[in-house]
Amino acid sequence: MKDLITIGLPSKGRLKEKAENFFVKKGLKFTKSDKERNYFAEIENRSNIKIIYLHAKEIIQRLGDGTLDLGISGLDLLNESEKSLRNKIKIKCNLDFGNANLVVAVPNDWIDVQTIADLEEISFDMRSNHNKRLRVATKYPNLTNDFLISKGVTQYKLVLSLGATETYPFIGSSEIITDITSTGKTLEDNNLRVLKDGLILKSTACLFLAKKKAAILQPFLKSISE
Numbered sequence: 001m002k003d004l005i006t007i008g009l010p011s012k013g014r015l016k017e018k019a020e021n022f023f024v025k026k027g028l029k030f031t032k033s034d035k036e037r038n039y040f041a042e043i044e045n046r047s048n049i050k051i052i053y054l055h056a057k058e059i060i061q062r063l064g065d066g067t068l069d070l071g072i073s074g075l076d077l078l079n080e081s082e083k084s085l086r087n088k089i090k091i092k093c094n095l096d097f098g099n100a101n102l103v104v105a106v107p108n109d110w111i112d113v114q115t116i117a118d119l120e121e122i123s124f125d126m127r128s129n130h131n132k133r134l135r136v137a138t139k140y141p142n143l144t145n146d147f148l149i150s151k152g153v154t155q156y157k158l159v160l161s162l163g164a165t166e167t168y169p170f171i172g173s174s175e176i177i178t179d180i181t182s183t184g185k186t187l188e189d190n191n192l193r194v195l196k197d198g199l200i201l202k203s204t205a206c207l208f209l210a211k212k213k214a215a216i217l218q219p220f221l222k223s224i225s226e
Contacts, residue, residue: 008071011053026224076203098205104198135167166190
C-alpha cells in the first residue's frame with residue numbers, strides 16, 4: 001500500500017498500555033487479533049495504518065533502518081544508540097509517561113563515596129594500589145562512558161549487564177553500576193544508592209519518527225494533533 005504508515009509500540013507492560021492510550025485519545029481505535037501473542041494490530045477505519053509491537057530498544061533500531069515510520073520508545077534508548085542511527089530519527093514530542101532516570105549507584109557500605117569526585121579517587125586508588133580498574137556494570141555503555149569521561153573518571157572498565165544489574169556488585173561482577181530507575185526503590189531494596197551528582201540522563205517516553213518519512217507523515221501527524 002502506497003500510503004501505508006507503520007507504527008511501532010512497546011510490546012509489554014505499562015509502557016505498552018500507555019502508548020496505546022496515547023493514540024486512543026487521538027481518536028484511533030485499535031482492532032487486534034484474539035491470539036494471545038499476536039504482534040500486530042490495525043486501526044479501525046484506517047486501513048493504511050499498521051501497528052507492530054516490538055521491544056522498546058528494537059523500535060529505535062527499526063526507525064533507524066526505515067522499517068518503521070513512527071514509534072514510541074524511551075529517550076534513554078535513543079541517546080544510547082550510535083550517532084549514525086540517532087541522526088536518522090526525529091523526536092516529534094515528549095510524552096507524559098515513561099519517566100525514569102539513568103543514574104550512577106554504589107553499594108550502601110561505600111560510605112566515603114558520595115560524589116563522582118569520590119568515585120574518581122577510589123578508581124585511581126584501585127589502579128595504583130591493586131592494579132585493577134573500577135568495574136561498572138551497565139546496559140548503557142555509551143551514555144555511561146560519555147558521562148564518566150566528562151566528569152574526569154578514567155580508570156574504569158565497563159561490564160555489560162545482561163540481566164538484573166543491581167546484583168552485579170554483590171556477586172563479584174562489578175564494584176558499581178549505572179541503571180535506569182523510576183522510583184529508586186529497586187536500587188534501595190538491593191542496598192544501593194545514587195551518588196549525589198550521579199544523574200546521567202532524565203528520560204521519558206517519546207513519539208519518534210523516521211526523518212526520511214517526515215514529509216509523508218505530516219498529514220497523519222496533523223490529524224492526531226488537532
